[in-house]
Amino acid sequence: MAADRENLTVYFNGEFVPWADAKVHVFTPAVKYGAGVFEGICAYPTENGMSIFRLQEHLARLEYSQRVMRFERIYTADELTGPVIEVVKRNGFQETVHVRPTVYVDGDGEAGALGPIGVCVTAVQKKRPEFTAKGCRVQVSSWQRISDLAMPTRVKAHANYNNSRFAVTQARTDGYDTALLLNAKGHVAEGPAMCFFMVRDGKVVTPSITSSILESITRDTILQLCRDELGMEPVERDIDRSELYAADEAFFCGTAWEVTPITHIDGHALGSGAPGQVSRDLQTAYFDLVEGRVADTRGWHTPV
Ligand SMILES: Cc1ncc(COP(=O)(O)O)c(C=O)c1O
Known part of the structure:
Protein backbone atom coordinates (compact mmCIF):
# COMPACT_ATOMS: atom_id res chain seq x y z
CA MET A 1 0.00 0.00 0.00
CA ALA A 2 1.38 3.40 -0.94
CA ALA A 3 2.40 5.31 2.19
CA ASP A 4 0.31 8.33 1.23
CA ARG A 5 -2.80 6.16 1.01
CA GLU A 6 -2.67 4.98 4.63
CA ASN A 7 -4.36 8.07 5.98
CA LEU A 8 -7.15 8.19 3.43
CA THR A 9 -10.82 7.59 4.18
CA VAL A 10 -12.93 5.36 1.93
CA TYR A 11 -16.73 5.11 1.66
CA PHE A 12 -17.40 1.39 2.06
CA ASN A 13 -20.88 -0.13 2.19
CA GLY A 14 -22.52 2.69 4.07
CA GLU A 15 -19.61 3.68 6.30
CA PHE A 16 -16.51 5.85 6.08
CA VAL A 17 -13.55 3.64 6.98
CA PRO A 18 -9.74 3.87 6.92
CA TRP A 19 -8.12 2.85 3.60
CA ALA A 20 -6.78 -0.41 5.08
CA ASP A 21 -10.25 -1.55 6.19
CA ALA A 22 -11.95 -1.38 2.78
CA LYS A 23 -11.54 -5.07 1.94
CA VAL A 24 -13.36 -7.83 0.04
CA HIS A 25 -12.74 -11.56 0.24
CA VAL A 26 -10.63 -13.26 -2.45
CA PHE A 27 -13.58 -15.55 -3.19
CA THR A 28 -16.01 -12.79 -4.23
CA PRO A 29 -17.27 -12.78 -7.83
CA ALA A 30 -15.72 -9.30 -8.04
CA VAL A 31 -12.28 -10.89 -7.64
CA LYS A 32 -12.93 -14.20 -9.35
CA TYR A 33 -14.72 -12.90 -12.44
CA GLY A 34 -14.20 -9.15 -12.48
CA ALA A 35 -17.91 -8.77 -11.67
CA GLY A 36 -17.96 -5.07 -10.94
CA VAL A 37 -18.46 -1.67 -12.53
CA PHE A 38 -16.92 1.68 -11.72
CA GLU A 39 -16.52 5.32 -12.64
CA GLY A 40 -13.46 7.51 -12.87
CA ILE A 41 -14.25 11.11 -11.93
CA CYS A 42 -11.98 14.10 -11.40
CA ALA A 43 -12.28 16.74 -8.72
CA TYR A 44 -10.24 19.89 -9.30
CA PRO A 45 -9.10 22.75 -7.08
CA THR A 46 -10.77 25.95 -8.27
CA GLU A 47 -10.89 29.51 -6.99
CA ASN A 48 -14.02 28.55 -5.05
CA GLY A 49 -12.61 25.36 -3.53
CA MET A 50 -12.70 21.78 -4.79
CA SER A 51 -15.14 21.07 -7.60
CA ILE A 52 -16.20 17.73 -9.12
CA PHE A 53 -16.49 17.76 -12.91
CA ARG A 54 -19.63 16.30 -14.52
CA LEU A 55 -20.48 14.24 -11.45
CA GLN A 56 -24.11 13.64 -12.43
CA GLU A 57 -23.19 12.32 -15.89
CA HIS A 58 -20.67 9.93 -14.33
CA LEU A 59 -23.14 8.64 -11.76
CA ALA A 60 -25.85 8.27 -14.42
CA ARG A 61 -23.43 6.11 -16.44
CA LEU A 62 -22.67 4.07 -13.33
CA GLU A 63 -26.40 3.44 -12.88
CA TYR A 64 -26.66 2.35 -16.52
CA SER A 65 -23.61 0.07 -16.09
CA GLN A 66 -25.24 -1.67 -13.12
CA ARG A 67 -28.51 -2.19 -15.03
CA VAL A 68 -26.72 -3.73 -18.02
CA MET A 69 -24.83 -6.02 -15.62
CA ARG A 70 -28.21 -6.99 -14.09
CA PHE A 71 -27.09 -6.30 -10.56
CA GLU A 72 -29.72 -7.24 -8.00
CA ARG A 73 -29.46 -3.87 -6.31
CA ILE A 74 -28.79 -0.65 -8.17
CA TYR A 75 -26.96 2.24 -6.51
CA THR A 76 -28.57 5.34 -7.98
CA ALA A 77 -26.93 8.66 -8.79
CA ASP A 78 -28.96 10.23 -5.98
CA GLU A 79 -27.63 7.74 -3.44
CA LEU A 80 -23.99 8.09 -4.44
CA THR A 81 -23.80 11.88 -4.88
CA GLY A 82 -23.43 12.45 -1.11
CA PRO A 83 -20.75 9.77 -0.53
CA VAL A 84 -18.65 11.01 -3.48
CA ILE A 85 -18.70 14.61 -2.24
CA GLU A 86 -18.07 13.45 1.32
CA VAL A 87 -15.02 11.34 0.41
CA VAL A 88 -13.37 14.32 -1.28
CA LYS A 89 -14.32 16.55 1.67
CA ARG A 90 -13.29 14.18 4.48
CA ASN A 91 -9.85 13.62 2.96
CA GLY A 92 -9.28 17.37 2.86
CA PHE A 93 -7.92 17.30 -0.70
CA GLN A 94 -6.75 20.61 -2.12
CA GLU A 95 -5.23 19.15 -5.28
CA THR A 96 -6.63 17.27 -8.30
CA VAL A 97 -8.04 13.90 -7.29
CA HIS A 98 -9.33 10.86 -9.13
CA VAL A 99 -12.52 9.63 -7.51
CA ARG A 100 -13.60 6.09 -8.13
CA PRO A 101 -17.04 4.82 -7.12
CA THR A 102 -17.17 1.03 -7.52
CA VAL A 103 -20.18 -1.29 -7.38
CA TYR A 104 -19.36 -4.99 -7.28
CA VAL A 105 -20.77 -8.47 -6.75
CA ASP A 106 -19.95 -9.58 -3.23
CA GLY A 107 -20.52 -12.88 -1.40
CA ASP A 108 -19.27 -16.22 -2.75
CA GLY A 109 -21.41 -16.68 -5.86
CA GLU A 110 -20.43 -18.43 -9.09
CA ALA A 111 -19.92 -17.12 -12.61
CA GLY A 112 -23.62 -16.21 -12.98
CA ALA A 113 -22.67 -13.79 -10.27
CA LEU A 114 -26.08 -12.77 -8.98
CA GLY A 115 -25.69 -11.95 -5.34
CA PRO A 116 -25.19 -9.28 -2.75
CA ILE A 117 -23.90 -6.02 -4.12
CA GLY A 118 -21.15 -3.99 -2.47
CA VAL A 119 -20.25 -0.35 -3.02
CA CYS A 120 -17.25 1.81 -2.26
CA VAL A 121 -15.86 5.22 -3.19
CA THR A 122 -12.14 5.93 -3.13
CA ALA A 123 -10.33 9.16 -3.98
CA VAL A 124 -6.61 9.47 -4.57
CA GLN A 125 -4.36 12.30 -5.64
CA LYS A 126 -3.91 12.58 -9.40
CA LYS A 127 -0.74 13.90 -10.98
CA ARG A 128 -0.72 15.11 -14.57
CA PRO A 129 1.69 12.89 -16.56
CA GLU A 130 4.43 14.39 -18.75
C1 LIG B 1 -12.49 2.28 -22.11
C2 LIG B 1 -12.56 3.75 -21.91
N1 LIG B 1 -12.76 4.56 -22.97
C3 LIG B 1 -12.85 5.90 -22.85
C4 LIG B 1 -12.73 6.51 -21.61
C5 LIG B 1 -12.93 7.97 -21.46
O1 LIG B 1 -14.19 8.16 -20.85
P1 LIG B 1 -14.52 9.40 -19.93
O2 LIG B 1 -14.25 10.60 -20.76
O3 LIG B 1 -15.96 9.29 -19.62
O4 LIG B 1 -13.63 9.32 -18.76
C6 LIG B 1 -12.49 5.72 -20.49
C7 LIG B 1 -12.29 6.33 -19.18
O5 LIG B 1 -13.15 6.44 -18.38
C8 LIG B 1 -12.44 4.31 -20.63
O6 LIG B 1 -12.25 3.54 -19.56
Missing part, protein backbone atom coordinates in the same frame (compact mmCIF):
# COMPACT_ATOMS: atom_id res chain seq x y z
CA PHE A 131 2.54 13.22 -21.89
CA THR A 132 -0.06 15.90 -21.27
CA ALA A 133 2.38 18.62 -22.32
CA LYS A 134 4.76 16.81 -24.65
CA GLY A 135 2.34 14.39 -26.28
CA CYS A 136 2.54 10.62 -26.64
CA ARG A 137 3.77 8.07 -29.18
CA VAL A 138 1.14 5.53 -30.05
CA GLN A 139 1.12 2.01 -31.45
CA VAL A 140 -1.88 0.71 -33.37
CA SER A 141 -2.45 -2.43 -31.39
CA SER A 142 -2.62 -5.92 -32.81
CA TRP A 143 -5.20 -6.53 -30.08
CA GLN A 144 -8.71 -5.68 -31.22
CA ARG A 145 -11.05 -3.51 -29.13
CA ILE A 146 -13.71 -5.78 -27.59
CA SER A 147 -16.85 -6.07 -29.65
CA ASP A 148 -20.26 -5.12 -28.28
CA LEU A 149 -21.31 -8.64 -29.34
CA ALA A 150 -18.99 -10.09 -26.70
CA MET A 151 -18.82 -7.54 -23.90
CA PRO A 152 -20.85 -4.36 -23.39
CA THR A 153 -18.38 -1.77 -24.62
CA ARG A 154 -20.28 1.25 -23.26
CA VAL A 155 -20.31 -0.21 -19.75
CA LYS A 156 -17.38 0.54 -17.43
CA ALA A 157 -17.07 -3.10 -16.39
CA HIS A 158 -13.87 -4.21 -14.65
CA ALA A 159 -13.45 -7.22 -16.91
CA ASN A 160 -13.39 -5.01 -20.03
CA TYR A 161 -10.08 -3.57 -18.87
CA ASN A 162 -8.15 -6.74 -19.56
CA ASN A 163 -8.54 -5.75 -23.20
CA SER A 164 -6.95 -2.35 -22.50
CA ARG A 165 -4.23 -3.99 -20.43
CA PHE A 166 -3.15 -6.28 -23.28
CA ALA A 167 -2.87 -3.30 -25.63
CA VAL A 168 -0.93 -1.13 -23.14
CA THR A 169 1.50 -3.84 -22.09
CA GLN A 170 2.21 -4.68 -25.71
CA ALA A 171 2.73 -1.02 -26.62
CA ARG A 172 5.10 -0.44 -23.68
CA THR A 173 7.02 -3.64 -24.38
CA ASP A 174 7.47 -2.48 -27.97
CA GLY A 175 8.76 0.94 -26.89
CA TYR A 176 5.64 3.11 -27.39
CA ASP A 177 3.84 5.18 -24.75
CA THR A 178 0.41 3.72 -25.29
CA ALA A 179 -1.92 2.05 -27.79
CA LEU A 180 -4.80 2.72 -30.16
CA LEU A 181 -7.22 -0.14 -30.78
CA LEU A 182 -9.16 -0.91 -33.95
CA ASN A 183 -12.62 -2.47 -33.73
CA ALA A 184 -13.90 -5.70 -35.29
CA LYS A 185 -14.64 -3.82 -38.55
CA GLY A 186 -11.05 -2.60 -38.73
CA HIS A 187 -11.95 1.01 -37.97
CA VAL A 188 -10.38 3.07 -35.21
CA ALA A 189 -12.12 2.57 -31.86
CA GLU A 190 -10.27 4.16 -28.93
CA GLY A 191 -7.23 4.02 -26.69
CA PRO A 192 -6.99 2.13 -23.40
CA ALA A 193 -9.28 4.35 -21.25
CA MET A 194 -9.45 7.29 -23.62
CA CYS A 195 -11.24 8.34 -26.80
CA PHE A 196 -9.52 9.38 -30.01
CA PHE A 197 -9.74 12.53 -32.12
CA MET A 198 -7.77 13.48 -35.22
CA VAL A 199 -7.52 16.70 -37.20
CA ARG A 200 -7.40 16.17 -40.92
CA ASP A 201 -7.68 18.88 -43.60
CA GLY A 202 -9.00 21.37 -41.05
CA LYS A 203 -11.71 19.04 -39.73
CA VAL A 204 -11.90 17.56 -36.24
CA VAL A 205 -12.91 13.90 -36.61
CA THR A 206 -13.74 11.25 -34.01
CA PRO A 207 -15.20 7.71 -34.23
CA SER A 208 -18.97 7.57 -33.65
CA ILE A 209 -20.47 6.10 -30.47
CA THR A 210 -21.26 2.89 -32.35
CA SER A 211 -17.56 2.16 -32.95
CA SER A 212 -17.22 -0.14 -29.89
CA ILE A 213 -16.13 2.75 -27.69
CA LEU A 214 -17.09 3.81 -24.21
CA GLU A 215 -19.56 6.71 -24.42
CA SER A 216 -16.99 9.01 -22.95
CA ILE A 217 -18.05 12.07 -20.99
CA THR A 218 -14.84 13.89 -21.93
CA ARG A 219 -15.49 13.12 -25.60
CA ASP A 220 -18.85 14.84 -25.21
CA THR A 221 -17.18 17.79 -23.47
CA ILE A 222 -14.64 18.10 -26.31
CA LEU A 223 -17.37 17.96 -28.98
CA GLN A 224 -19.08 20.87 -27.23
CA LEU A 225 -15.84 22.85 -26.76
CA CYS A 226 -14.99 22.31 -30.40
CA ARG A 227 -18.26 23.96 -31.46
CA ASP A 228 -18.49 26.62 -28.75
CA GLU A 229 -14.87 27.68 -28.26
CA LEU A 230 -13.17 26.88 -31.57
CA GLY A 231 -16.18 27.41 -33.88
CA MET A 232 -15.38 24.09 -35.60
CA GLU A 233 -18.12 21.54 -36.32
CA PRO A 234 -16.68 18.14 -35.37
CA VAL A 235 -17.38 15.09 -37.53
CA GLU A 236 -18.33 11.72 -35.99
CA ARG A 237 -17.54 8.96 -38.49
CA ASP A 238 -15.51 5.81 -39.11
CA ILE A 239 -11.75 6.34 -39.31
CA ASP A 240 -9.57 3.92 -41.30
CA ARG A 241 -6.09 2.94 -40.14
CA SER A 242 -4.35 4.48 -43.15
CA GLU A 243 -6.04 7.81 -42.45
CA LEU A 244 -4.14 7.97 -39.18
CA TYR A 245 -0.91 8.49 -41.07
CA ALA A 246 -2.50 11.34 -43.07
CA ALA A 247 -3.69 13.18 -39.96
CA ASP A 248 -2.23 16.63 -39.28
CA GLU A 249 -2.68 16.12 -35.56
CA ALA A 250 -4.45 13.84 -33.09
CA PHE A 251 -5.20 13.61 -29.40
CA PHE A 252 -6.69 11.36 -26.76
CA CYS A 253 -9.30 12.50 -24.27
CA GLY A 254 -10.72 11.01 -21.10
CA THR A 255 -11.29 11.87 -17.47
CA ALA A 256 -7.82 10.62 -16.49
CA TRP A 257 -6.02 11.50 -19.74
CA GLU A 258 -7.81 14.86 -20.00
CA VAL A 259 -6.63 16.13 -23.42
CA THR A 260 -3.35 14.49 -24.38
CA PRO A 261 -1.78 15.24 -27.77
CA ILE A 262 -0.53 12.36 -29.93
CA THR A 263 2.69 13.16 -31.75
CA HIS A 264 3.41 9.86 -33.54
CA ILE A 265 1.40 6.83 -34.61
CA ASP A 266 3.34 3.66 -35.49
CA GLY A 267 6.43 5.85 -35.81
CA HIS A 268 4.81 8.24 -38.31
CA ALA A 269 5.09 11.84 -37.14
CA LEU A 270 1.77 13.71 -37.25
CA GLY A 271 2.36 17.19 -38.68
CA SER A 272 5.66 18.42 -37.29
CA GLY A 273 5.77 15.62 -34.71
CA ALA A 274 4.90 18.06 -31.91
CA PRO A 275 1.48 18.68 -30.27
CA GLY A 276 -0.77 20.39 -32.86
CA GLN A 277 -2.50 23.77 -32.57
CA VAL A 278 -6.11 22.50 -32.42
CA SER A 279 -5.12 19.90 -29.80
CA ARG A 280 -3.42 22.58 -27.72
CA ASP A 281 -6.35 25.00 -28.06
CA LEU A 282 -8.78 22.31 -26.95
CA GLN A 283 -6.49 21.31 -24.10
CA THR A 284 -6.38 24.93 -22.89
CA ALA A 285 -10.17 25.27 -23.21
CA TYR A 286 -10.60 22.00 -21.28
CA PHE A 287 -8.26 23.01 -18.45
CA ASP A 288 -9.89 26.44 -18.19
CA LEU A 289 -13.25 24.72 -17.89
CA VAL A 290 -12.42 21.94 -15.40
CA GLU A 291 -10.21 24.18 -13.26
CA GLY A 292 -13.00 26.76 -13.05
CA ARG A 293 -11.33 29.67 -14.87
CA VAL A 294 -14.40 30.17 -17.09
CA ALA A 295 -18.05 30.48 -16.07
CA ASP A 296 -19.87 27.16 -15.60
CA THR A 297 -22.67 27.94 -18.05
CA ARG A 298 -23.56 24.26 -18.51
CA GLY A 299 -23.92 23.29 -14.84
CA TRP A 300 -21.03 20.82 -14.98
CA HIS A 301 -19.39 21.70 -11.64
CA THR A 302 -20.43 20.24 -8.29
CA PRO A 303 -18.85 22.15 -5.42
CA VAL A 304 -17.44 20.03 -2.60
Whole structure:
Protein backbone atom coordinates (compact mmCIF):
# COMPACT_ATOMS: atom_id res chain seq x y z
CA MET A 1 0.00 0.00 0.00
CA ALA A 2 1.38 3.40 -0.94
CA ALA A 3 2.40 5.31 2.19
CA ASP A 4 0.31 8.33 1.23
CA ARG A 5 -2.80 6.16 1.01
CA GLU A 6 -2.67 4.98 4.63
CA ASN A 7 -4.36 8.07 5.98
CA LEU A 8 -7.15 8.19 3.43
CA THR A 9 -10.82 7.59 4.18
CA VAL A 10 -12.93 5.36 1.93
CA TYR A 11 -16.73 5.11 1.66
CA PHE A 12 -17.40 1.39 2.06
CA ASN A 13 -20.88 -0.13 2.19
CA GLY A 14 -22.52 2.69 4.07
CA GLU A 15 -19.61 3.68 6.30
CA PHE A 16 -16.51 5.85 6.08
CA VAL A 17 -13.55 3.64 6.98
CA PRO A 18 -9.74 3.87 6.92
CA TRP A 19 -8.12 2.85 3.60
CA ALA A 20 -6.78 -0.41 5.08
CA ASP A 21 -10.25 -1.55 6.19
CA ALA A 22 -11.95 -1.38 2.78
CA LYS A 23 -11.54 -5.07 1.94
CA VAL A 24 -13.36 -7.83 0.04
CA HIS A 25 -12.74 -11.56 0.24
CA VAL A 26 -10.63 -13.26 -2.45
CA PHE A 27 -13.58 -15.55 -3.19
CA THR A 28 -16.01 -12.79 -4.23
CA PRO A 29 -17.27 -12.78 -7.83
CA ALA A 30 -15.72 -9.30 -8.04
CA VAL A 31 -12.28 -10.89 -7.64
CA LYS A 32 -12.93 -14.20 -9.35
CA TYR A 33 -14.72 -12.90 -12.44
CA GLY A 34 -14.20 -9.15 -12.48
CA ALA A 35 -17.91 -8.77 -11.67
CA GLY A 36 -17.96 -5.07 -10.94
CA VAL A 37 -18.46 -1.67 -12.53
CA PHE A 38 -16.92 1.68 -11.72
CA GLU A 39 -16.52 5.32 -12.64
CA GLY A 40 -13.46 7.51 -12.87
CA ILE A 41 -14.25 11.11 -11.93
CA CYS A 42 -11.98 14.10 -11.40
CA ALA A 43 -12.28 16.74 -8.72
CA TYR A 44 -10.24 19.89 -9.30
CA PRO A 45 -9.10 22.75 -7.08
CA THR A 46 -10.77 25.95 -8.27
CA GLU A 47 -10.89 29.51 -6.99
CA ASN A 48 -14.02 28.55 -5.05
CA GLY A 49 -12.61 25.36 -3.53
CA MET A 50 -12.70 21.78 -4.79
CA SER A 51 -15.14 21.07 -7.60
CA ILE A 52 -16.20 17.73 -9.12
CA PHE A 53 -16.49 17.76 -12.91
CA ARG A 54 -19.63 16.30 -14.52
CA LEU A 55 -20.48 14.24 -11.45
CA GLN A 56 -24.11 13.64 -12.43
CA GLU A 57 -23.19 12.32 -15.89
CA HIS A 58 -20.67 9.93 -14.33
CA LEU A 59 -23.14 8.64 -11.76
CA ALA A 60 -25.85 8.27 -14.42
CA ARG A 61 -23.43 6.11 -16.44
CA LEU A 62 -22.67 4.07 -13.33
CA GLU A 63 -26.40 3.44 -12.88
CA TYR A 64 -26.66 2.35 -16.52
CA SER A 65 -23.61 0.07 -16.09
CA GLN A 66 -25.24 -1.67 -13.12
CA ARG A 67 -28.51 -2.19 -15.03
CA VAL A 68 -26.72 -3.73 -18.02
CA MET A 69 -24.83 -6.02 -15.62
CA ARG A 70 -28.21 -6.99 -14.09
CA PHE A 71 -27.09 -6.30 -10.56
CA GLU A 72 -29.72 -7.24 -8.00
CA ARG A 73 -29.46 -3.87 -6.31
CA ILE A 74 -28.79 -0.65 -8.17
CA TYR A 75 -26.96 2.24 -6.51
CA THR A 76 -28.57 5.34 -7.98
CA ALA A 77 -26.93 8.66 -8.79
CA ASP A 78 -28.96 10.23 -5.98
CA GLU A 79 -27.63 7.74 -3.44
CA LEU A 80 -23.99 8.09 -4.44
CA THR A 81 -23.80 11.88 -4.88
CA GLY A 82 -23.43 12.45 -1.11
CA PRO A 83 -20.75 9.77 -0.53
CA VAL A 84 -18.65 11.01 -3.48
CA ILE A 85 -18.70 14.61 -2.24
CA GLU A 86 -18.07 13.45 1.32
CA VAL A 87 -15.02 11.34 0.41
CA VAL A 88 -13.37 14.32 -1.28
CA LYS A 89 -14.32 16.55 1.67
CA ARG A 90 -13.29 14.18 4.48
CA ASN A 91 -9.85 13.62 2.96
CA GLY A 92 -9.28 17.37 2.86
CA PHE A 93 -7.92 17.30 -0.70
CA GLN A 94 -6.75 20.61 -2.12
CA GLU A 95 -5.23 19.15 -5.28
CA THR A 96 -6.63 17.27 -8.30
CA VAL A 97 -8.04 13.90 -7.29
CA HIS A 98 -9.33 10.86 -9.13
CA VAL A 99 -12.52 9.63 -7.51
CA ARG A 100 -13.60 6.09 -8.13
CA PRO A 101 -17.04 4.82 -7.12
CA THR A 102 -17.17 1.03 -7.52
CA VAL A 103 -20.18 -1.29 -7.38
CA TYR A 104 -19.36 -4.99 -7.28
CA VAL A 105 -20.77 -8.47 -6.75
CA ASP A 106 -19.95 -9.58 -3.23
CA GLY A 107 -20.52 -12.88 -1.40
CA ASP A 108 -19.27 -16.22 -2.75
CA GLY A 109 -21.41 -16.68 -5.86
CA GLU A 110 -20.43 -18.43 -9.09
CA ALA A 111 -19.92 -17.12 -12.61
CA GLY A 112 -23.62 -16.21 -12.98
CA ALA A 113 -22.67 -13.79 -10.27
CA LEU A 114 -26.08 -12.77 -8.98
CA GLY A 115 -25.69 -11.95 -5.34
CA PRO A 116 -25.19 -9.28 -2.75
CA ILE A 117 -23.90 -6.02 -4.12
CA GLY A 118 -21.15 -3.99 -2.47
CA VAL A 119 -20.25 -0.35 -3.02
CA CYS A 120 -17.25 1.81 -2.26
CA VAL A 121 -15.86 5.22 -3.19
CA THR A 122 -12.14 5.93 -3.13
CA ALA A 123 -10.33 9.16 -3.98
CA VAL A 124 -6.61 9.47 -4.57
CA GLN A 125 -4.36 12.30 -5.64
CA LYS A 126 -3.91 12.58 -9.40
CA LYS A 127 -0.74 13.90 -10.98
CA ARG A 128 -0.72 15.11 -14.57
CA PRO A 129 1.69 12.89 -16.56
CA GLU A 130 4.43 14.39 -18.75
CA PHE A 131 2.54 13.22 -21.89
CA THR A 132 -0.06 15.90 -21.27
CA ALA A 133 2.38 18.62 -22.32
CA LYS A 134 4.76 16.81 -24.65
CA GLY A 135 2.34 14.39 -26.28
CA CYS A 136 2.54 10.62 -26.64
CA ARG A 137 3.77 8.07 -29.18
CA VAL A 138 1.14 5.53 -30.05
CA GLN A 139 1.12 2.01 -31.45
CA VAL A 140 -1.88 0.71 -33.37
CA SER A 141 -2.45 -2.43 -31.39
CA SER A 142 -2.62 -5.92 -32.81
CA TRP A 143 -5.20 -6.53 -30.08
CA GLN A 144 -8.71 -5.68 -31.22
CA ARG A 145 -11.05 -3.51 -29.13
CA ILE A 146 -13.71 -5.78 -27.59
CA SER A 147 -16.85 -6.07 -29.65
CA ASP A 148 -20.26 -5.12 -28.28
CA LEU A 149 -21.31 -8.64 -29.34
CA ALA A 150 -18.99 -10.09 -26.70
CA MET A 151 -18.82 -7.54 -23.90
CA PRO A 152 -20.85 -4.36 -23.39
CA THR A 153 -18.38 -1.77 -24.62
CA ARG A 154 -20.28 1.25 -23.26
CA VAL A 155 -20.31 -0.21 -19.75
CA LYS A 156 -17.38 0.54 -17.43
CA ALA A 157 -17.07 -3.10 -16.39
CA HIS A 158 -13.87 -4.21 -14.65
CA ALA A 159 -13.45 -7.22 -16.91
CA ASN A 160 -13.39 -5.01 -20.03
CA TYR A 161 -10.08 -3.57 -18.87
CA ASN A 162 -8.15 -6.74 -19.56
CA ASN A 163 -8.54 -5.75 -23.20
CA SER A 164 -6.95 -2.35 -22.50
CA ARG A 165 -4.23 -3.99 -20.43
CA PHE A 166 -3.15 -6.28 -23.28
CA ALA A 167 -2.87 -3.30 -25.63
CA VAL A 168 -0.93 -1.13 -23.14
CA THR A 169 1.50 -3.84 -22.09
CA GLN A 170 2.21 -4.68 -25.71
CA ALA A 171 2.73 -1.02 -26.62
CA ARG A 172 5.10 -0.44 -23.68
CA THR A 173 7.02 -3.64 -24.38
CA ASP A 174 7.47 -2.48 -27.97
CA GLY A 175 8.76 0.94 -26.89
CA TYR A 176 5.64 3.11 -27.39
CA ASP A 177 3.84 5.18 -24.75
CA THR A 178 0.41 3.72 -25.29
CA ALA A 179 -1.92 2.05 -27.79
CA LEU A 180 -4.80 2.72 -30.16
CA LEU A 181 -7.22 -0.14 -30.78
CA LEU A 182 -9.16 -0.91 -33.95
CA ASN A 183 -12.62 -2.47 -33.73
CA ALA A 184 -13.90 -5.70 -35.29
CA LYS A 185 -14.64 -3.82 -38.55
CA GLY A 186 -11.05 -2.60 -38.73
CA HIS A 187 -11.95 1.01 -37.97
CA VAL A 188 -10.38 3.07 -35.21
CA ALA A 189 -12.12 2.57 -31.86
CA GLU A 190 -10.27 4.16 -28.93
CA GLY A 191 -7.23 4.02 -26.69
CA PRO A 192 -6.99 2.13 -23.40
CA ALA A 193 -9.28 4.35 -21.25
CA MET A 194 -9.45 7.29 -23.62
CA CYS A 195 -11.24 8.34 -26.80
CA PHE A 196 -9.52 9.38 -30.01
CA PHE A 197 -9.74 12.53 -32.12
CA MET A 198 -7.77 13.48 -35.22
CA VAL A 199 -7.52 16.70 -37.20
CA ARG A 200 -7.40 16.17 -40.92
CA ASP A 201 -7.68 18.88 -43.60
CA GLY A 202 -9.00 21.37 -41.05
CA LYS A 203 -11.71 19.04 -39.73
CA VAL A 204 -11.90 17.56 -36.24
CA VAL A 205 -12.91 13.90 -36.61
CA THR A 206 -13.74 11.25 -34.01
CA PRO A 207 -15.20 7.71 -34.23
CA SER A 208 -18.97 7.57 -33.65
CA ILE A 209 -20.47 6.10 -30.47
CA THR A 210 -21.26 2.89 -32.35
CA SER A 211 -17.56 2.16 -32.95
CA SER A 212 -17.22 -0.14 -29.89
CA ILE A 213 -16.13 2.75 -27.69
CA LEU A 214 -17.09 3.81 -24.21
CA GLU A 215 -19.56 6.71 -24.42
CA SER A 216 -16.99 9.01 -22.95
CA ILE A 217 -18.05 12.07 -20.99
CA THR A 218 -14.84 13.89 -21.93
CA ARG A 219 -15.49 13.12 -25.60
CA ASP A 220 -18.85 14.84 -25.21
CA THR A 221 -17.18 17.79 -23.47
CA ILE A 222 -14.64 18.10 -26.31
CA LEU A 223 -17.37 17.96 -28.98
CA GLN A 224 -19.08 20.87 -27.23
CA LEU A 225 -15.84 22.85 -26.76
CA CYS A 226 -14.99 22.31 -30.40
CA ARG A 227 -18.26 23.96 -31.46
CA ASP A 228 -18.49 26.62 -28.75
CA GLU A 229 -14.87 27.68 -28.26
CA LEU A 230 -13.17 26.88 -31.57
CA GLY A 231 -16.18 27.41 -33.88
CA MET A 232 -15.38 24.09 -35.60
CA GLU A 233 -18.12 21.54 -36.32
CA PRO A 234 -16.68 18.14 -35.37
CA VAL A 235 -17.38 15.09 -37.53
CA GLU A 236 -18.33 11.72 -35.99
CA ARG A 237 -17.54 8.96 -38.49
CA ASP A 238 -15.51 5.81 -39.11
CA ILE A 239 -11.75 6.34 -39.31
CA ASP A 240 -9.57 3.92 -41.30
CA ARG A 241 -6.09 2.94 -40.14
CA SER A 242 -4.35 4.48 -43.15
CA GLU A 243 -6.04 7.81 -42.45
CA LEU A 244 -4.14 7.97 -39.18
CA TYR A 245 -0.91 8.49 -41.07
CA ALA A 246 -2.50 11.34 -43.07
CA ALA A 247 -3.69 13.18 -39.96
CA ASP A 248 -2.23 16.63 -39.28
CA GLU A 249 -2.68 16.12 -35.56
CA ALA A 250 -4.45 13.84 -33.09
CA PHE A 251 -5.20 13.61 -29.40
CA PHE A 252 -6.69 11.36 -26.76
CA CYS A 253 -9.30 12.50 -24.27
CA GLY A 254 -10.72 11.01 -21.10
CA THR A 255 -11.29 11.87 -17.47
CA ALA A 256 -7.82 10.62 -16.49
CA TRP A 257 -6.02 11.50 -19.74
CA GLU A 258 -7.81 14.86 -20.00
CA VAL A 259 -6.63 16.13 -23.42
CA THR A 260 -3.35 14.49 -24.38
CA PRO A 261 -1.78 15.24 -27.77
CA ILE A 262 -0.53 12.36 -29.93
CA THR A 263 2.69 13.16 -31.75
CA HIS A 264 3.41 9.86 -33.54
CA ILE A 265 1.40 6.83 -34.61
CA ASP A 266 3.34 3.66 -35.49
CA GLY A 267 6.43 5.85 -35.81
CA HIS A 268 4.81 8.24 -38.31
CA ALA A 269 5.09 11.84 -37.14
CA LEU A 270 1.77 13.71 -37.25
CA GLY A 271 2.36 17.19 -38.68
CA SER A 272 5.66 18.42 -37.29
CA GLY A 273 5.77 15.62 -34.71
CA ALA A 274 4.90 18.06 -31.91
CA PRO A 275 1.48 18.68 -30.27
CA GLY A 276 -0.77 20.39 -32.86
CA GLN A 277 -2.50 23.77 -32.57
CA VAL A 278 -6.11 22.50 -32.42
CA SER A 279 -5.12 19.90 -29.80
CA ARG A 280 -3.42 22.58 -27.72
CA ASP A 281 -6.35 25.00 -28.06
CA LEU A 282 -8.78 22.31 -26.95
CA GLN A 283 -6.49 21.31 -24.10
CA THR A 284 -6.38 24.93 -22.89
CA ALA A 285 -10.17 25.27 -23.21
CA TYR A 286 -10.60 22.00 -21.28
CA PHE A 287 -8.26 23.01 -18.45
CA ASP A 288 -9.89 26.44 -18.19
CA LEU A 289 -13.25 24.72 -17.89
CA VAL A 290 -12.42 21.94 -15.40
CA GLU A 291 -10.21 24.18 -13.26
CA GLY A 292 -13.00 26.76 -13.05
CA ARG A 293 -11.33 29.67 -14.87
CA VAL A 294 -14.40 30.17 -17.09
CA ALA A 295 -18.05 30.48 -16.07
CA ASP A 296 -19.87 27.16 -15.60
CA THR A 297 -22.67 27.94 -18.05
CA ARG A 298 -23.56 24.26 -18.51
CA GLY A 299 -23.92 23.29 -14.84
CA TRP A 300 -21.03 20.82 -14.98
CA HIS A 301 -19.39 21.70 -11.64
CA THR A 302 -20.43 20.24 -8.29
CA PRO A 303 -18.85 22.15 -5.42
CA VAL A 304 -17.44 20.03 -2.60
C1 LIG B 1 -12.49 2.28 -22.11
C2 LIG B 1 -12.56 3.75 -21.91
N1 LIG B 1 -12.76 4.56 -22.97
C3 LIG B 1 -12.85 5.90 -22.85
C4 LIG B 1 -12.73 6.51 -21.61
C5 LIG B 1 -12.93 7.97 -21.46
O1 LIG B 1 -14.19 8.16 -20.85
P1 LIG B 1 -14.52 9.40 -19.93
O2 LIG B 1 -14.25 10.60 -20.76
O3 LIG B 1 -15.96 9.29 -19.62
O4 LIG B 1 -13.63 9.32 -18.76
C6 LIG B 1 -12.49 5.72 -20.49
C7 LIG B 1 -12.29 6.33 -19.18
O5 LIG B 1 -13.15 6.44 -18.38
C8 LIG B 1 -12.44 4.31 -20.63
O6 LIG B 1 -12.25 3.54 -19.56
